[in-house]
Amino acid sequence: MSTTTRRSNGPRTPQGKAAKFFDDRLNLAGPMRKQLNKVFPDHWTFMMGEIALYSFIVLLLTGTYLTFFFDPSSAETVYHGRYLPMQGIPMSRAYASTLNISFDVRGGLIIRQIHHWAALMFVGAMLIHMFRVFFTGAFRKPRELNWLIGLTLIVLGIIEGFAGYTLPDDLLSGTGLRIADAIMLSIPVIGTWVSFLVFGGTFPGDVIIERFYIAHVLLIPAILAALIGAHLALIVRQKHTEFPAPGRSEHTVSGERVFPTYAAKAGGFFFIVAAVLAALGGLAQINPVWLFGPYNPAQVSSGSQPDWYMMFLDGSTRLFPSWEVRLWGHTLAPLFWPTVVLPTILLTLAIGYPFLEAKMTRDTLPHNMLQRPRDVPVRTALGVMALTFYLVLFLSGGNDIIAKAFDISLNAMTWGGRILLLILPPLFYIVTYRICLGLQRHDREVLEHGVETGIVKVLPTGEFIEVHQPLGPVDAHGHGRLAYAGTQVPKRMNQLGAGTPLRHVRGFFYPVKEKPEIQAALDELEALEVDQHDVQHQLTD
Amino acid sequence: MTHVHDGLDDDSSTGKGEFVQDDIDIDVDGELGFEPAVSVTGAEPSGRPAGRSRTAPAASKPGSRRVLRRRLGAGAVLIGALVSMGGTYAAFASSSAPDTSNSAGDIAAGRQLYQTSCITCHGANLQGVKDRAPSLLGVGGASVYFQVSTGRMPAAGQGADQKRKTAKFDEQQVKQLAAYIQSIGGGPQLPVGDLRAGDIAKGGDLFRLNCASCHGTTFQGAPLSAGKVAPGLNRATDEQFYAAMLSGPESMPIFSDHQLTPLQKREIINYVQTLKASKDPGGNGIDRIGPVSEALVFFIAGVGAVMAAILWIGAKAE
Numbered sequence: 001m002s003t004t005t006r007r008s009n010g011p012r013t014p015q016g017k018a019a020k021f022f023d024d025r026l027n028l029a030g031p032m033r034k035q036l037n038k039v040f041p042d043h044w045t046f047m048m049g050e051i052a053l054y055s056f057i058v059l060l061l062t063g064t065y066l067t068f069f070f071d072p073s074s075a076e077t078v079y080h081g082r083y084l085p086m087q088g089i090p091m092s093r094a095y096a097s098t099l100n101i102s103f104d105v106r107g108g109l110i111i112r113q114i115h116h117w118a119a120l121m122f123v124g125a126m127l128i129h130m131f132r133v134f135f136t137g138a139f140r141k142p143r144e145l146n147w148l149i150g151l152t153l154i155v156l157g158i159i160e161g162f163a164g165y166t167l168p169d170d171l172l173s174g175t176g177l178r179i180a181d182a183i184m185l186s187i188p189v190i191g192t193w194v195s196f197l198v199f200g201g202t203f204p205g206d207v208i209i210e211r212f213y214i215a216h217v218l219l220i221p222a223i224l225a226a227l228i229g230a231h232l233a234l235i236v237r238q239k240h241t242e243f244p245a246p247g248r249s250e251h252t253v254s255g256e257r258v259f260p261t262y263a264a265k266a267g268g269f270f271f272i273v274a275a276v277l278a279a280l281g282g283l284a285q286i287n288p289v290w291l292f293g294p295y296n297p298a299q300v301s302s303g304s305q306p307d308w309y310m311m312f313l314d315g316s317t318r319l320f321p322s323w324e325v326r327l328w329g330h331t332l333a334p335l336f337w338p339t340v341v342l343p344t345i346l347l348t349l350a351i352g353y354p355f356l357e358a359k360m361t362r363d364t365l366p367h368n369m370l371q372r373p374r375d376v377p378v379r380t381a382l383g384v385m386a387l388t389f390y391l392v393l394f395l396s397g398g399n400d401i402i403a404k405a406f407d408i409s410l411n412a413m414t415w416g417g418r419i420l421l422l423i424l425p426p427l428f429y430i431v432t433y434r435i436c437l438g439l440q441r442h443d444r445e446v447l448e449h450g451v452e453t454g455i456v457k458v459l460p461t462g463e464f465i466e467v468h469q470p471l472g473p474v475d476a477h478g479h480g481r482l483a484y485a486g487t488q489v490p491k492r493m494n495q496l497g498a499g500t501p502l503r504h505v506r507g508f509f510y511p512v513k514e515k516p517e518i519q520a521a522l523d524e525l526e527a528l529e530v531d532q533h534d535v536q537h538q539l540t541d
Numbered sequence: 542m543t544h545v546h547d548g549l550d551d552d553s554s555t556g557k558g559e560f561v562q563d564d565i566d567i568d569v570d571g572e573l574g575f576e577p578a579v580s581v582t583g584a585e586p587s588g589r590p591a592g593r594s595r596t597a598p599a600a601s602k603p604g605s606r607r608v609l610r611r612r613l614g615a616g617a618v619l620i621g622a623l624v625s626m627g628g629t630y631a632a633f634a635s636s637s638a639p640d641t642s643n644s645a646g647d648i649a650a651g652r653q654l655y656q657t658s659c660i661t662c663h664g665a666n667l668q669g670v671k672d673r674a675p676s677l678l679g680v681g682g683a684s685v686y687f688q689v690s691t692g693r694m695p696a697a698g699q700g701a702d703q704k705r706k707t708a709k710f711d712e713q714q715v716k717q718l719a720a721y722i723q724s725i726g727g728g729p730q731l732p733v734g735d736l737r738a739g740d741i742a743k744g745g746d747l748f749r750l751n752c753a754s755c756h757g758t759t760f761q762g763a764p765l766s767a768g769k770v771a772p773g774l775n776r777a778t779d780e781q782f783y784a785a786m787l788s789g790p791e792s793m794p795i796f797s798d799h800q801l802t803p804l805q806k807r808e809i810i811n812y813v814q815t816l817k818a819s820k821d822p823g824g825n826g827i828d829r830i831g832p833v834s835e836a837l838v839f840f841i842a843g844v845g846a847v848m849a850a851i852l853w854i855g856a857k858a859e
Binding site: 085102103117120121125171268269277280282288292293296299307311398403404 | 701740741742750754757758762764765766767770812815816821823825826827830833834839840844846852853856
């Protein structure tokens with residue numbers, strides 16, 4: 001008795017001893033247990049934000065490696081490195097060191113490319129995650145603050161990306177910087193001063209690379225990291241939302257514990273994201289600055305596009321008419337509307353939407369249950385409308401490449417973009433709204449009449465009817481009594497676990513096979529069922 | 542002074558002096574025979590002659606006459622070198638001047654081809670036909686070479702501009718046509734010989750300054766207004782490049798030899814052709830189109846892969 005007590009007193013494994021060492025000093029076990037036992041709902045759409053988080057980690061790792069070799073300097077130098085087509089060309093040290101990273105530093109090029117692909121993925125995943133949050137209503141009270149943090153993250157991510165691809169000081173990014181300067185200059189009254197402030201004088205000046213560098217590697221990443229921390233802390237504090245389903249309620253969360261299941265899944269998913277980014281970095285060339293040449297304000301290349309997350313602004317610039325407004329002796333540059341006013345409106349709408357929706361629907365209650373997009377047709381249709389608007393702008397950002405590739409006149413592309421920008425969003429609003437209502441009606445129909453079984457009967461009168469499987473109790477007319485609850489409704493027999501040869505098929509890429517003895521038992525059962533079915537048939541016939 | 546004979550300055554009267562003397566004799570003999578040969582080949586003067594000339598003042602027993610002769614010789618070498626350099630340059634520079642190798646036979650054959658394939662639109666006297674085609678008087682052989690060897694002429698139809706297509710005439714027929722047009726109206730002609738020369742990097746800088754605004758830094762081309770196109774340069778040959786710069790087809794400006802010297806044209810061609818042949822060190826170049834094709838790859842391959850991953854993980858959850 002006494003010996004057993006002594007044994008159970010302390011851990012015996014090395015890990016256990018180490019854990020006890022820290023627990024004795026920091027008293028961690030209680031709070032840790034609480035955190036590790038937290039439950040995280042499982043749905044494939046809840047992993048989109050994770051992609052952004054993991055891309056951010058990849059960005060930090062690869063970016064740190066690049067800082068060892070990058071020389072953030074506007075100072076002019078003459079290139080005498082390994083890349084012959086640039087021999088003897090004057091360039092900034094930033095560009096020269098980017099060439100060195102690409103051609104001389106061990107692993108430099110692939111790390112640069114992974115970094116660039118990860119940047120695209122970071123912003124892309126954030127945007128996709130935002131649309132998931134929007135379409136499911138996850139932004140509603142009490143989560144408006146996290147919606148705002150998320151929007152800030154997207155804006156900062158875009159600025160961070162722009163600063164990052166400007167750093168190599170190549171001809172393409174320099175052209176982008178020139179456009180950014182033009183955008184600043186187009187702001188009324190303060191434009192010139194803003195430009196002078198950013199560039200330390202007139203464009204391009206000799207400090208912009210240095211300034212963008214410190215913004216790119218310290219300032220913005222620090223803010224991003226802090227905001228990501230706040231974003232996650234709020235999720236922990238407010239708990240994750242989940243889709244409505246039987247047994248779920250506004251006051252509970254169901255799912256897997258953070259440790260070990262969720263941690264294992266998330267850890268594995270990190271490596272999948274990192275692997276995708278590494279594969280892209282190794283297989284697909286991105287931003288080959290050595291082909292573009294160093295930045296020289298006298299030179300410009302056709303087909304100068306920004307990275308995809310800025311492309312919608314390029315598109316709006318291409319589509320907007322060149323209206324030059326003169327007011328009180330001052331000129332409002334045409335660039336002002338598509339590049340300053342338009343993104344401001346879009347951002348304001350995004351910031352204000354949760355509050356606007358709450359006001360319009362007079363909804364002051366907190367919500368922890370998500371809504372299916374079909375159950376809120378107006379919001380879903382508005383989201384699709386915004387998405388369509390964005391996509392037309394985005395595609396117009398590359399309209400010269402599309403025109404060239406498909407042999408279309410660039411003028412036709414521009415006018416097509418203008419017309420589609422005005423016509424497609426309302427059209428898609430109507431279409432989406434109707435699709436939402438249609439899906440709702442189908443759910444109601446299944447609740448009322450049951451699932452189509454695929455069994456067609458001939459009645460003695462000669463009438464053909466399809467047999468429906470009710471989902472629950474039925475009334476005297478055979479109509480289901482289940483109420484519409486905004487949850488997923490089974491539409492096929494195999495979702496009820498019956499009826500089709502597919503019912504035992506599990507697994508994503510190939511069917512999961514049961515152990516032989518279990519399979520044999522299952523086969524036997526199935527054979528028995530078929531027999532009984534046949535017997536019943538014979539009896540009824 | 543750091544050469545083989547370094548020590549001789551201190552003690553010229555030793556037995557080694559004879560060696561120097563010998564050396565100088567050889568030098569004197571070889572003065573006209575050896576040194577010009579160096580300048581003609583353009584090779585760096587080797588260590589031996591340089592050492593000899595430096596030791597000469599130290600062992601100047603034969604007198605100042607020899608020095609004078611040497612200096613005259615050096616002058617002759619310099620002049621010879623200048624003449625040969627100038628001649629080489631002139632050979633290059635003048636090569637874009639009208640080429641007189643168009644034989645009467647070529648012109649006759651070209652006339653034959655013109656009358657079967659071009660006359661309908663360009664007219665019997667190359668004067669052009671209203672609403673069909675412009676005059677060809679003075680366009681020169683270079684223009685003919687570009688238009689016909691890229692298949693743009695004979696035209697398939699009227700349009701915003703003529704697109705490259707399979708050439709209807711072979712190289713010899715193109716030359717014959719060019720000879721005929723040249724014989725009537727004159728104009729710029731393609732030079733003969735190697736069209737790649739000079740510094741690739743300088744060519745790159747010139748390309749970015751003069752050509753990239755339409756053809757792009759990665760030679761992919763771009764649409765111009767109203768259906769006109771600055772074509773991609775991936776299929777262009779050296780001759781077509783040169784002919785295009787000389788003749789300025791369609792919307793392209795003419796780059797005369799005063800704007801881009803023949804050497805600069807060759808440098809540009811050298812740069813573009815070298816880069817076109819170069820491999821992409823970063824993997825698949827995605828046609829070197831830039832951010833648009835990168836966005837396409839990103840959304841299809843990158844986002845597609847991670848979406849498949851979350852569907853997979855999500856499916857396992859159920």
